[in-house]
Amino acid sequence: MARRKMVAGNWKMNGARDANASLVHDVVFDSKRFPGIDIVVCPPAVYIESVGAALNGSSVQLGAQTLSEQEKPGAFTGEIHGGMLKDVGCSYVLVGHSERRSLYGESDALVAHKFKTAQACGLVPVLCLGETLAEREDGQTESVLARQLGAVVDLTGAAAFKSAVIAYEPVWAIGTGRTASPEQAQAAHAFIRGQLAKTNAKIANSTRILYGGSVKADNAATLFANADVDGGLIGGASLKAAEFLAICALAQSLCQ
Numbered sequence: 001m002a003r004r005k006m007v008a009g010n011w012k013m014n015g016a017r018d019a020n021a022s023l024v025h026d027v028v029f030d031s032k033r034f035p036g037i038d039i040v041v042c043p044p045a046v047y048i049e050s051v052g053a054a055l056n057g058s059s060v061q062l063g064a065q066t067l068s069e070q071e072k073p074g075a076f077t078g079e080i081h082g083g084m085l086k087d088v089g090c091s092y093v094l095v096g097h098s099e100r101r102s103l104y105g106e107s108d109a110l111v112a113h114k115f116k117t118a119q120a121c122g123l124v125p126v127l128c129l130g131e132t133l134a135e136r137e138d139g140q141t142e143s144v145l146a147r148q149l150g151a152v153v154d155l156t157g158a159a160a161f162k163s164a165v166i167a168y169e170p171v172w173a174i175g176t177g178r179t180a181s182p183e184q185a186q187a188a189h190a191f192i193r194g195q196l197a198k199t200n201a202k203i204a205n206s207t208r209i210l211y212g213g214s215v216k217a218d219n220a221a222t223l224f225a226n227a228d229v230d231g232g233l234i235g236g237a238s239l240k241a242a243e244f245l246a247i248c249a250l251a252q253s254l255c256q
């Protein structure tokens with residue numbers, strides 16, 4: 001079964017109303033050229049609603065960068081409930097981005113709860129997994145990926161991935177200008193799919209696994225062409241319309 005390619009932009013803590021309006025205008029305008037792929041943008045939370053309004057009528061979908069693990073809204077100052085993200089138009093939410101794990105201490109268990117809450121709120125979680133450089137050099141890449149994925153599968157079951165996306169993002173490639181080679185990316189993606197297949201082969205085959213880590217227009221084609229790479233999660237390059245759209249065009253060109 002062919003998996004539909006996806007290109008998702010993670011704006012991180014970047015943006016301002018004027019700049020967002022111009023970026024979204026350009027992305028929406030050109031998105032018509034890419035009917036075969038899913039395009040998602042994940043602005044900072046305060047801009048979700050205005051970006052959503054600008055996306056109205058287009059096929060570009062809206063995502064958030066994180067959510068609270070709390071199942072119910074309430075007295076959790078500063079947190080954002082998944083139902084609120086859904087209410088303002090989000091379809092997707094990133095969970096377990098490496099910046100959340102390393103800078104804000106999000107554990108595998110917390111990430112798993114966020115994943116579960118996202119689904120309970122009707123959002124599609126994009127579960128980010130990835131090893132640090134030290135872990136890779138120490139030969140621990142597979143054990144790290146298995147541990148991070150396993151925490152979610154143990155809590156929700158593999159069937160939950162029917163409505164989820166995975167992003168393999170080696171930490172050493174995020175924002176560094178250094179990408180995994182196509183072979184390294186394919187090996188990690190195949191490993192992740194194989195881990196899911198151990199409990200549910202059908203789900204493993206249909207789950208999209210994006211690659212993230214310094215994807216640009218000049219390296220996206222060789223990464224996306226791999227059998228188990230179903231598109232990209234794009235950080236820095238998603239802030240420049242021309243670059244982001246060029247990556248979308250490459251994903252579209254690989255549609256069967």
Ligand code: PEP
Nearest residue numbers: 174175212213214235236
């Ligand atoms: C990311 O933040 O998910 C990411 C992949 O960033 P960059 O593309 O800038 O490496």
